Every structure is written in structure tokens, then in C-alpha cells.
Amino acid sequence: MQKITLKGRAFKFGDGISTDLIIAGRYADLRSNLPELAKHVMEDADPEFIKKVHPGDFIVAGSNFGLGSSREHAPLVIKMAGVSAILAKSFARIFFRNAINQGLPVLICDTDLIKDGDQLEIDLGGGVIINVTQNVRQTFTKIPAVMLSILNEGGLVPYINKYGGFKL
């Protein structure tokens, strides 16, 4: 597998970031207009986030990230904002699956070690996070094989288009 290194800045959030905080239900009337919807990403958690985030940056959160609704728009708008991966202590189940299905890496690790604004480099295949700012190295939990292959194809639809079905 080719080595994929992601580089960017950490934006820290707390525990229990719900899909309502990621993309509020009140914007359901924008769900068929994704560019407009994406302007409201993380709005109720940090209204300034969309102005500050740059392509490649990371969302770094506490436990149970993405709890709540099954709306796949949640990882979709995070990806559209340019975020290259989400790091959290744990993820809610549906969000985790949806993120992989949208080709957005979701990595489980001890995020207490990372501070807001830290510059990170992540070797996806190697399972390693280099915190450039703090000059420390940490690892993340391995993604299950089936999900890793979906991620490698850029999401579930391209994966199925390539293989014609699930390959376990």
C-alpha cells in the first residue's frame, strides 16, 4: 500500500460532539445543496471553525464523537471543509461507519496529548501520529480490514463499484 501522510493543524473539541453540533438539524432544508450546507459545519460547537480551518487540518476531540443522528451529511460536510481526518478517544458507531463510507479517516487515539493548534503529521498506513509541535510520536488503533479497504477506495460507493460487492 502506498504511504499516505496527512499534514495539518489540530482543532480541539470536547467530549460528546453530536451530529447536531456538527451539522444542525435545522439546516435540513440545505441537504440537497451541499456547498451551502457545508458553510454551517461545526457551527453550534464553534461558530468560527469554518473561517479558521484550512485544507488538511484535523478535528481532534474527546469521547463519543458523532453521537446522534445517522445523517451522513455530518462526515460529508467535515470532509468538504477540507478536514483530512478526525482523531478522537472514541466515536459513535453510525458516525464512524459513515465517515469511512465517505472516505474520511477516523482515528481512535489518546487525544489528551494533543493541544489545540498543534501541527500533526499522520502516517495512515503505519498507524503513527507525529506531533511536530510537541516533537512526540503516538499511535492510533488499527482500523478493521474491511473498513480500511473501503477507506482506501475513497468510500463505500467507489469500493462497491470497483469490487461489485463486499470482500471480507
Next chain:
Amino acid sequence: MGKTLSEKIISMKSGMDVSAGDIVICPVDLVFVQDTTGPLTVRQFRAGKNNTLVNPSNSVIFIDHASPSPSLSLSNDHIFLRNFANETGCLIFDVGNGVCHQLVAEKFANPGDIIIGADSHTVTAGALCSFATGMGSSDIAIAWALGKTWLRVPESYRIELKGKFQKYIGAKDLILHLIGTIGADGATYKALEFTGDALDDMSMSQRLTIANMAVEAGAKVGLFPSDQVTHDYLYACGRKNKYKPLQADADATYERSIIIDVSKLEPTVSRPHSVDNIALAKNLGDVNINQVFIGTCTNGRLDDLSQVAKILENRKVHREVRLLVCPASRSIMAEAIKAGYISTIIEAGGLILPPGCAACLGLHQGVLGNGEVCISTANRNFKGRMGNPESFIYLASPATAAASAITGKITDPREVL
């Protein structure tokens, strides 16, 4: 080695002898979307090479979340979904039929089924011993195309319920208590499997309330055994031929075991802004409320409305409170009219909303203003859930919500009876 209910159902469906931790490909019995997840699902489906519905009669669209539509763009989304149903022959339940999860229980879910839906509260059908779980649009689109999905067999928590509920205390108090005990991520990726002698007296309506909120503890599924209550419910829904008894083996392996004596439970409330932030209603002090919302896939069924009507009979809703009541489906609304519950609620000062999700998710029919407080029988009180991050949502049972509507503050129902 004995099997949990989850292991049993997934083994039967996949044709493999599975246990917790295994990853399998499984055929699915029902694959559905609702109107806020449906349009993306249709687009993902069309982006696939194989974009013919493998089984139109098991592929369903429910228009319930924005119902009837409050905006131009959502109306256009509804047209998009109706056109897709016309083109593909999938089933569609349009505006006014009710909340998807209630309709799945009334019309589709059977013991041993595997059900996936693009809605997190798909877990509701676990009450009928269906392995039912929420997924996102891509997974649903692929299941429409292939008729199957991949699943990791979850580890299970055994939740033993014993004893009898006290009057005006029930399923909602129990599930809030459980989520408060284990936490909003206490069962992430796990199955909650309910058992115990308290189930004998627990109606399908109560089981649906409990299974519905399994996801609020992070669970993948909340399963009840298939027993006499299941049999009688299926019979009443015209599906008695779909009944089969199903329960976990006595020697199944569980990751965790929790025993709850339901006779010790008291009216329980979940405070803003997370479901596991629970307290007893009697200990809350004076929490003044602006709106009471009774309904949803959690608590919009006939016995919920019956309890509300009993509490409101010959009483008036507090003058500073708006009481919104929404039956979960058209058939429940019709039954509630016949039983007189609807007129009791209206005479007390309540307002009846059309069957659907109504105010639950902040799109329409009861969006809260800045600083307003709502007590709701729904399943989520996240910040912003009811359309305004500057408002506050408390979750409670229909009895607690109805009692609070009378007093204007959050009230233990035993205080007004």
C-alpha cells in the same frame, strides 16, 4: 456454546455459525430511508454502477421528518423521493402516515429479521426481536442495490428487568435510568438484550420505547425476546403467520450483566444537553417550562396518549405553557380519536399535530425560542436539537410531561394525581 439473541439472528440470516466479533455479509429484510436522509441515499444509489433495486418491496421511503413540508427546498426533496419511488417501484409512505419507526413496527418488522434504516432510531424494531440498526445513506444505497450489508456481530449486555412498575412509572423512566447509569457511550457498538420477569407485563408499546433509546447509550441494537406479547402484537397487526418464538440461550456469553428492579424506579428526567444527565423529577426543584411536546417514535403510541388523557381529564394546561401532542401514526391517531383521548387533550388546552416527527428535530411545528425550556417525550435533548442552540430540552415520560403541562414546571406525576 450458547448464543445471544444477536448471535442467533445473524447466524440464521447469514447461514454461518457466528459469535461476537465476527464480521459477516448478511441479507437484509427491510431497507429504508426517511425524507432527510433519503435524497442523499438516492444520489449515492445512482452513483453506483449497479443501480437497480434488488427488492423494491423491501425498499421503503418514509416522509415523516418534515411532514408536511415547511419549506420550498424540502418540498422539492419530497418530489425527488416520490419520483424515485415511481421510477423504481419501491414503497413510499407519504406525509400523514406517521413516523417511520412506528410504521416499521405496525407493517414490517418480524422476529428474526434484519432491518437497516437511514435513521439512528431504526433500533426501535428490536422490540419485535428484529436485529434492527441505523446506518447512513451510503450503506443504505448499497443495501438497496445488493440486498445485503456487512455487519460486525456485537458483544451483548444482558439487561435483566424484574418486578412491576409503580403507577405512572414505566418504560421511559426505565430507559432514562439505564442510560444515566451506563452513560451516553456506555454501550457503544454493543447489543442491549433485555430479559427478565418484568417483560411479561410489558406491552409492545413499552418495549418499543425502550428499544428506541438503545442508541442513546451508543448501542447498535436493543433486542427483546419474541414471546407471547410479540405474538399478540403481530396478530393485531395482521401478521400472525410471521410469529416465531426466539430468545437467547441460557448459557450465552455476555460482556456485561445489569439487573434493574423496575418497582424501585421513580419518574426520571434527562436534563440539557445530554441524555445521560438524569435526575428524579421530584428532585429537580422549580424548572419552569414554556413548551411540552408529547409524541415521537419514543412515546407517541396509544397507551402513551391514554396516560396523558387520564392526567389531563378535567384539568387545564397552565396558561404560560404550549402543549403539543403528536400521535406517532395515522392508525394511532384514529384510535385515539375513537377512545376520546384527543378531545380530552384539546379540551384541556392542548394542540394536536399531524402524525410524524413534528417538533422533535427542530425543523418545524414547535421550534423553541431563545432561552425557552421544553419538556419532551422524545429521545434526544442535544444542544440545538429542537432548532435553537439557545434553548433547553428535558426528556421525560408522557405522564411526567402531562403533569408538567398542568403545573407549568417539571413535575412528578404522582404530585398531581
